[in-house]
Amino acid sequence: MSKKTIIVFSGDYDKVMAAFIIANGALAMDDEVAMFFTFWGISALRKPKAPTGIAAGKSLLQKAFSSMMAKGPERLGLSKMNFLGAGPALMKKVMKAENAMTVAQLIDSARELGVKMTVCGMSMDILGIKMEELIDGLELSGVAAMLGDAEESDVTLFI
Amino acid sequence: MSKKTIIVFSGDYDKVMAAFIIANGALAMDDEVAMFFTFWGISALRKPKAPTGIAAGKSLLQKAFSSMMAKGPERLGLSKMNFLGAGPALMKKVMKAENAMTVAQLIDSARELGVKMTVCGMSMDILGIKMEELIDGLELSGVAAMLGDAEESDVTLFI
């Protein structure tokens, strides 16, 4: 039993999927897993529907950035062969046929297995995303805490 | 003498080149190197010519995905300045002038130096790629085995 740290920077469906497949694999082997979501990776944690009044404290530019970021894992694009959004839909069809879990399901599974998920506060400020927009049970964090997790880990990945 | 694990997720010529340059560097220093190819990274291992009858067990969508993926390392695009495929050709010209090895040559070199190359079975199912389409001597694998390699390594990279 050891620890893994995964920095999720990317907001691409395929890369976020890879991050959670690795996380689930490690958790299944009784490893401790800390995931630190920063920048575009945060979009994977957004609720599909923004709570009302969420735009209140945002500047115009923050509204612009956050409105263009995907809302939740199933709205993310692919890093390759995205085809204006058709790629993810097609990939999910094959995944279903192959009994592979969607990213939303992988997130649920990781949480059931006890993953620690933290979000980068500085990225949230820059991109204009608020904690209420994200799924529950996340911890606001920063680079120092992430490095603390990484130092306790035998494997740290930047995805 | 220690061990390195490299997860090759990207199918970009420049990133796959970076992965193999690091692998060759480590192997030259008598390190053990395990490379785990997943998602787009698998395209670097495809044979330029698909064996006949390969499409037999593929669904329509799997055929679509696999037919759009590059066949072999020398058909990969660049992550930047690809220019619809002109970028890699130009880069290879400079590489030749500078006596730098192509990715195909780097793969050969790594294999001669004893690299362990495994492929992610789940990615192959989703992308509709079969073992017969890939170069010889690869091992079908999964996240658990990759994590086993990573735990034995002092450096693990996600590329």
Added chain:
Amino acid sequence: MSKKTIIVFSGDYDKVMAAFIIANGALAMDDEVAMFFTFWGISALRKPKAPTGIAAGKSLLQKAFSSMMAKGPERLGLSKMNFLGAGPALMKKVMKAENAMTVAQLIDSARELGVKMTVCGMSMDILGIKMEELIDGLELSGVAAMLGDAEESDVTLFI
């Protein structure tokens, strides 16, 4: 006190920013940090104005590649939402409003805190970039030296 190694392959503003935020965070905790710049990551180290006569020893293709690469950190594009260069400008506006440091400032800070920055000689040859085009105080290096740093580190990231 421990050591971190960061391989900066990407030349995207957001990814280079992430690399330097992590570096500064580790340096602030008295860690040793080695950054190895390779491929597109080297553009973050270029001086905004190329010294005269710099094109002298470059081949036509090297001139082409190097002329298309960004000159310095503040000319880099975003990996997402670049909008032909408008994205970085907008992001910098929000960053300023949020009191976040620019990449140029993060580089200065990391250097004051004693970061070790090395550049990949092979990438420089391929991309046609010369040492005189880069900011001062960098060390020309290669994969073997980078792996040496990585082996002494408890965290090594490929960004």
